[in-house]
Amino acid sequence: MLEIRNLNASAGDTEILRGINLTVNAGEVHAVMGPNGSGKSTLAQVLAGHPAYTVTSGSVTYMGQDLLALEPEKRAQAGVFLAFQYPVEIPGVTNAYFLRAAYNERRKAHGEEEIDSMDFIDLLESKLKLVDWGPEIMSRAVNFGFSGGEKKRNEILQMAVLEPRLAILDETDSGLDIDALRIVAKGVNELRRPDNATILVTHYQRLLNYIVPDHVHVLVGGRIVKSGGKELALELEARGYEWLEDAVGAAT
Amino acid sequence: MTEALVQEFEALAGTATAESPEWLESARRSAMERFTRTGFPTGREEEWRFTPVKPVAQTRWRLANGTPAVVTRRHIAPFTFGHAEWTTLVFVNGVLSESLSEIGPLPEGVLVGGLSEALRGDGALLQEHLTRHAPVEDSAFTALNTAFLREGGVIYVPAGVELSRPVHLIFVATPEAAGTVTHPRNLIVVEKGSRASVIESYVSLSQGSTYWTNAVTEVSAGAGSWLEHTRIQRESEQAHHIGLTQVNQQRDSHYRSFSLAMGGALARHNLHVRLNDENIETLMYGLYLTRGEQVVDNHTAIYHDQPHCRSWEVYKGVLDGRSRAVFNGKVFVKPEAQKTDAKQTNRNLLRSDEARVDTKPQLEIFADDVKCTHGATVGKLDDVARFYARSRGLPADAVERLLTYAFAAEVIEEVVLEPVRQELERLVLERLGGI
Numbered sequence: 238m239l240e241i242r243n244l245n246a247s248a249g250d251t252e253i254l255r256g257i258n259l260t261v262n263a264g265e266v267h268a269v270m271g272p273n274g275s276g277k278s279t280l281a282q283v284l285a286g287h288p289a290y291t292v293t294s295g296s297v298t299y300m301g302q303d304l305l306a307l308e309p310e311k312r313a314q315a316g317v318f319l320a321f322q323y324p325v326e327i328p329g330v331t332n333a334y335f336l337r338a339a340y341n342e343r344r345k346a347h348g349e350e351e352i353d354s355m356d357f358i359d360l361l362e363s364k365l366k367l368v369d370w371g372p373e374i375m376s377r378a379v380n381f382g383f384s385g386g387e388k389k390r391n392e393i394l395q396m397a398v399l400e401p402r403l404a405i406l407d408e409t410d411s412g413l414d415i416d417a418l419r420i421v422a423k424g425v426n427e428l429r430r431p432d433n434a435t436i437l438v439t440h441y442q443r444l445l446n447y448i449v450p451d452h453v454h455v456l457v458g459g460r461i462v463k464s465g466g467k468e469l470a471l472e473l474e475a476r477g478y479e480w481l482e483d484a485v486g487a488a489t
Numbered sequence: 490m491t492e493a494l495v496q497e498f499e500a501l502a503g504t505a506t507a508e509s510p511e512w513l514e515s516a517r518r519s520a521m522e523r524f525t526r527t528g529f530p531t532g533r534e535e536e537w538r539f540t541p542v543k544p545v546a547q548t549r550w551r552l553a554n555g556t557p558a559v560v561t562r563r564h565i566a567p568f569t570f571g572h573a574e575w576t577t578l579v580f581v582n583g584v585l586s587e588s589l590s591e592i593g594p595l596p597e598g599v600l601v602g603g604l605s606e607a608l609r610g611d612g613a614l615l616q617e618h619l620t621r622h623a624p625v626e627d628s629a630f631t632a633l634n635t636a637f638l639r640e641g642g643v644i645y646v647p648a649g650v651e652l653s654r655p656v657h658l659i660f661v662a663t664p665e666a667a668g669t670v671t672h673p674r675n676l677i678v679v680e681k682g683s684r685a686s687v688i689e690s691y692v693s694l695s696q697g698s699t700y701w702t703n704a705v706t707e708v709s710a711g712a713g714s715w716l717e718h719t720r721i722q723r724e725s726e727q728a729h730h731i732g733l734t735q736v737n738q739q740r741d742s743h744y745r746s747f748s749l750a751m752g753g754a755l756a757r758h759n760l761h762v763r764l765n766d767e768n769i770e771t772l773m774y775g776l777y778l779t780r781g782e783q784v785v786d787n788h789t790a791i792y793h794d795q796p797h798c799r800s801w802e803v804y805k806g807v808l809d810g811r812s813r814a815v816f817n818g819k820v821f822v823k824p825e826a827q828k829t830d831a832k833q834t835n836r837n838l839l840r841s842d843e844a845r846v847d848t849k850p851q852l853e854i855f856a857d858d859v860k861c862t863h864g865a866t867v868g869k870l871d872d873v874a875r876f877y878a879r880s881r882g883l884p885a886d887a888v889e890r891l892l893t894y895a896f897a898a899e900v901i902e903e904v905v906l907e908p909v910r911q912e913l914e915r916l917v918l919e920r921l922g923g924i
Contacts, residue, residue, distance in 0.1 A: 313882035329895030
């Protein structure tokens with residue numbers, strides 16, 4: 238589904254990603270872990286098309302297409318979804334309007350008819366249940382005045398509605414209490430299907446108690462320095478990142 | 490032009506005297522004297538530094554006073570936004586049109602009608618309020634309006650009455666009004682413990698028409714009264730609009746204003762509110778949408794004369810093209826006005842590199858135990874918000890419109906009366922070309 242080859246990216250003059258290689262197949266959950274400043278969030282944002290980053294070399298192929306050639310909205314319409322680390326508040330636009338507009342753009346891109354607000358309300362019912370919310374959340378402005386946990390739940394709600402092929406969750410676990418974490422994890426797990434894939438970007442192993450990854454990758458200094466199964470996450474929990482950082486330091 | 494105006498005034502004086510009471514004639518005369526003394530303001534005056542009034546001052550405008558025009562309900566329908574059951578006064582080229590106006594049954598003691606008719610009737614109410622709130626010394630334009638005042642809306646709500654149906658004053662300029670000036674003069678008096686919603690609309694039936702509106706509205710909000718006052722200025726984009734809203738608030742009263750400015754080649758609105766007693770709440774919201782070569786200027790002044798009052802002000806602007814906006818917000822806090830809580834915000838969104846904003850908060854605080862803040866921003870749409878919306882699949886141009894709408898909608902949400910809120914939202918959407 239996703240093939241990242243020798244991806245290099247920078248923000249301004251600062252090189253952040255230095256040759257990322259990663260293959261994600263349909264049905265898989267990959268965890269990308271690493272210390273602060275290792276480039277995890279940058280990788281997530283580059284995949285979604287954040288204009289603040291420049292890809293200097295390498296390629297990303299998503300479902301046979303050159304992902305990097307697509308505008309952010311085209312990537313979204315093609316099924317890529319980034320759950321933001323810091324979801325943005327949009328005062329003045331209701332959650333319902335925003336989500337329906339996004340949903341309809343996706344339908345239009347697939348040659349399907351737009352759905353009206355009544356049909357959308359029906360569709361929302363089951364999605365709201367997934368994150369333990371009532372319909373009143375939909376008349377609030379997007380993320381405006383939401384608590385940290387509510388914002389993350391809203392990201393999962395958006396994901397549930399948009400049904401991405403490739404979901405990238407950027408530190409969705411950070412700042413969550415245990416209840417919110419459970420809700421978020423439940424959402425992700427229930428949305429798992431054989432034809433979609435998930436990349437979890439996280440600093441801590443905690444989230445992986447709830448969402449079990451097939452593969453774990455450790456990013457240090459803009460490179461994947463180690464990959465393994467779910468047991469690698471536990472090792473990182475026990476030993477920290479220092480031993481890997483030292484290993485990279487010694488190698489360069 | 491000053492001389493021509495004096496001649497015109499003198500020519501009218503004979504007929505005007507026959508129509509209006511003596512106290513008003515003397516007010517008119519001193520207003521004209523005030524105008525003659527100073528003439529129109531120039532850019533050298535601080536109050537008019539960023540807003541040159543040359544296009545107004547150097548044109549010889551004919552008094553509209555009912556320039557004949559054929560206007561039907563169909564013409565007016567877009568401006569009543571579907572609320573025919575509201576009490577609606579329609580003024581066409583400066584004159585009240587009885588056939589287009591709608592005054593249904595009103596609660597006892599409530600008066601809604603045209604000023605010229607009111608002047609022919611019992612003068613006590615008018616004598617107490619008309620020209621008593623808006624000082625001619627403050628502005629040459631107020632002086633001119635007072636000298637030439639003839640028609641406008643008069644709204645009187647006696648003590649303890651809740652006016653359930655909003656009152657909408659609509660000032661219409663027809664294509665025939667090109668080259669003319671009107672001086673609409675409105676008076677809104679809500680007595681002790683009463684409640685009302687008033688909307689003033691300034692509209693044009695031809696977008697390319699050049700004329701001048703010089704409006705003054707005086708508001709007296711009695712003790713414990715509640716008044717929502719919305720001003721919708723959507724004149725022709727070739728017209729000039731100068732307006733003053735002067736408000737006097739008494740103890741425990743709540744006055745909330747919303748001012749939308751989207752018309753006019755040159756548009757200026759002054760909103761002055763005096764808080765005369767304790768425990769008064771004043772909310773001032775504004776939105777201006779400009780494009781092309783428009784110049785839109787909002788000057789507000791809040792006078793905290795007494796302790797324990799709260800004023801809250803948010804004005805927002807969305808600027809396109811080579812347009813310019815001016816915001817000046819004055820807050821005066823007298824030494825005795827302790828525990829004043831005043832907040833002022835002016836936020837501007839520039840959608841073009843050639844648009845320009847001059848924003849100036851002006852706080853003069855002479856009390857020490859107060860909470861007064863102000864903030865002004867001028868900027869573009871947030872890149873992160875833009876990316877966020879695009880990452881959900883919304884195309885870049887749609888995101889641009891959506892976020893601009895959201896920026897404007899945030900202040901519209903403060904309007905209490907739902908049909909007005911919806912109409913304001915619709916006007917913004919229409920200007921943005923939908924979302």
